[in-house]
Amino acid sequence: MQWETVIGLEVHVQLATRSKIFSGSSTAFGAEPNSQASAVDLGLPGVLPVLNENAVAMALRFGLAIDAEIPDVSVFERKNYFYPDLPKGYQTSQMAQPIVGKGVLEILPEDGERKQIRIHHAHLEEDAGKSLHEDFAGMSGIDLNRAGTPLLEIVSEPDLRSAKEASAYLRAMHTLVTYLGISDGNMAEGSMRCDVNVSIRPKGQQEFGTRAEIKNVNSFRFVERAIAYEVERQIDILEDGGKVVQETRLYDPDADETRSMRTKEEANDYRYFPCPDLLPLVVDQAYVDHQRSLLPELPAAKRERYESELGLSSYDAGVLTAHHDTADYFEQTLEVCGDAKLAANWVQGELSAQLNRDSLPISESPVSAAQLGGLLVRLKDDTINGKAAKQVFQELWQRRFEDADQVIEAKGLKQVTDTGALEAAIDEVIAANPVQVTQYVEATEEKRGKMVGFFVGQVMKATRGTANPQQVNKLLKEKLDALL
Amino acid sequence: MAIEHADVLRAAHLARISIDNADADRYVGDLTRILNMVDRLQEIDTEGVQPLSHPLDATQPLRADEVTESDQRDQFQTVAPEVAKGLYLVPRVVE
Structure with missing residues (x-):
């Protein structure tokens, strides 16, 4: 039988605020355990949460960037469950009235067509702490530094049809939130994680199959592999005449498989209700308009402009706009040298090869955009030839000279045209x-x-x-x- | 709406409240009376009325995104039953 995969993603994005969502504790990563957990974060009696304006602003800018409906009123609710790294016994979240309504995100899967993925909604919530299960003689250690860190949970519709599409969606989301500057997007530090809902159905069938939810996947590669494994597992079950059980599963990257997390435990019943400590959040039009005015040029618009105004190929435009640091570098280079195609070739060619060799992000490039731009000016006005340009680049990379002109002068690289x-x-x-x-x-x-x-x-x-x-x-x- | 003995035990378990069977029987009666009252409220025509999440006619104040808290870990941990290496220790939980 031909099977169709149906995937929906819940992406948790850690917002890049300085302080927590409901308290004035720092959100900096890597501090001493519990040194950034205040009375509010610990859920001590008598404390009152107060909402962080910047978390609201960031959520709204995300909503505007995906062209979402922005409701006037949103409501915080309590999601009740017991776990030691959740000191209050509930997570403050949103459910019935989230801050961001229906929107859309465009993806470009590898070797695929552009596709619009519908976003169901996005809501604000607080993160939990961390449990450490080793080294404490039969006890678990709890670090609450992360408790109360603002998260934006973005829930897609089940519009994704393959592991490749799911990873393209995650990449597009990563590109968008880092462009917006609402998250550092550091996946290794947990700034972006996702839960993946996967089901399969016979091709052509309208009705969805029973889904499994894979929790807490934290890399693009693992998303693809977890889905690939899960789809195979479900096909095997159905083709053997069995039934897929609706459950939560965990992806183990070492074994490259998903495993059931809760089988004996009863189904979760979170008993959501409006949080009495937090009043309804009302955003007026002027505030929304102000947030709109703060939006940078978004990845899709930038890509479009690179193609139509700068005359770059669709491929070049895609590569240069995938990360805002790359786009910024390219634009600064272009500003100096005035030749988009030339700047694009050098950023994607010599520069990116050298960055790869030295395992450096573009933000730490030893050759600045201004220096590269200056070098390209000399290439363009025929002061130097292509071979000499590469030599100048290497000299700049070694930080031996201030700019291209100094290298050309010192090394006698001026092109002989006489x-x-x-x-x-x-x-x-x-x-x-x-x-x-x-x-x-x-x-x-x-x-x-x-x-x-x-x-x-x-x-x-x-x-x-x-x-x-x-x-x-x-x-x-x-x-x-x-x-x- | 009818509530049964098992529903009471389940609700108590979810809230981590320890009750015995005799307590549960008594709560079945109490909760049934409360739910009956809710049933009566359901009879009221609420067509066109917005759901009310809070009884106050006020909206959420916001605070500026500034770090205002200092590290008071040592003070907080004086009331914790057990701590080690800055962590709060709890009976082992493994998923």
Whole structure:
């Protein structure tokens, strides 16, 4: 039978606020355990949560970026369950009236077509603490530094149809939230994690199959692998005449499989109710408009502009806009050198190869955008040739010089375009290589074309790579052909 | 709406409240009377009335995103039954 995969994602994005969602504790990563857990975060009696304005602003900017409905009123509710890293016995969240309503996110799967994925809603909530199960003689250790960190949970409709689409969705989400600056997007530190709902159904069937929820997947690669495994598992069950059980599963990257998390435990019953400590959140139009005015150019608009205004290919536009740091670097380079195609080639070519070699993010590039731009200006105005440009780039990468002009001056890389000087160099080369000259003269027209390369190489060598290769080529052919 | 003995035990378990069978029987009676009252409220025509999440005619104040808390861990941990390496220790929980 032909099966169709149906996937919906719940992405938890940690918002990049300085303080927690309901208290003035710091959200900085990596602090001493419990040094950033205040009375509010600990759920001590008599405390009152007060909502962080910046968390509201960030959630709204996300909503505006996905073209979502923004309700006037949203309500915080208590999601009740017991776990030691949840000190209050409930998580403050939103359910019936979330801050962001229905929206849409465009994805571009590898080797696929662009696709609009509907977002069901996004809501604000607080993160829980961390439980450590080792090294405490049969006890668990609890660190509540993370408790109360603001999260935006973004719930998609079940519109995704493959593991590739799911990972493309996660990438698009990552690109968007980092463009918006509402999250650092650091997946290794847990700034973005997701729960994946997976089910399968016979191709053509309207009705959804029973789904399994895979909890807490924290990388693009694991999302793909967890789904691939889960789909195979469900197909095996159904083809053997069995039934998929609705349950929560955990992906184990080491074993590359998903495992059931709660089998014996009864189904969760969170008994949501409006939090009496938090009043309804009302956002007026002026506030929403203000947040809209703070939106940067979004990835989709940028990609479109790179293609239509800068004349870049769809591929180049996609690569350059995938990360806002790359786009910023490219735009600064372009501002200096004024040639989009040239800047795009260098950012994606020489720069990105060198960054890969040294395992550096573009934000830590030893060659600044201004320096690269300056180098490209000299390439464009024919001060240097392509070969010298690569050498200048390497010198800048080693941080030996302030800018391209200094390298060119110090290393004598200025391109020789003076015809007289070039002709002299060519005459010397011809005089020094009589055997090759004879071979050239006796060769067929077709072979001669290839043989010129030898002489060009010699001239470039004689001029220490500073000659203009096109000019050398032209002059050489003239002089050699005169000997025929 | 009818509530049964098992419903009471389940609700008590979810809330981690310890009750015995005799308590549960008594609560079946109490809770049934409360639910009957809710049933009567359900008879009222609420067409066009917005659900009310809070009885106050006020909205949520917001605070500026500033770190105002200092580290008071040592003080907080004086009331914890057991701590180690800055962590609160609890009976082992493993999923």
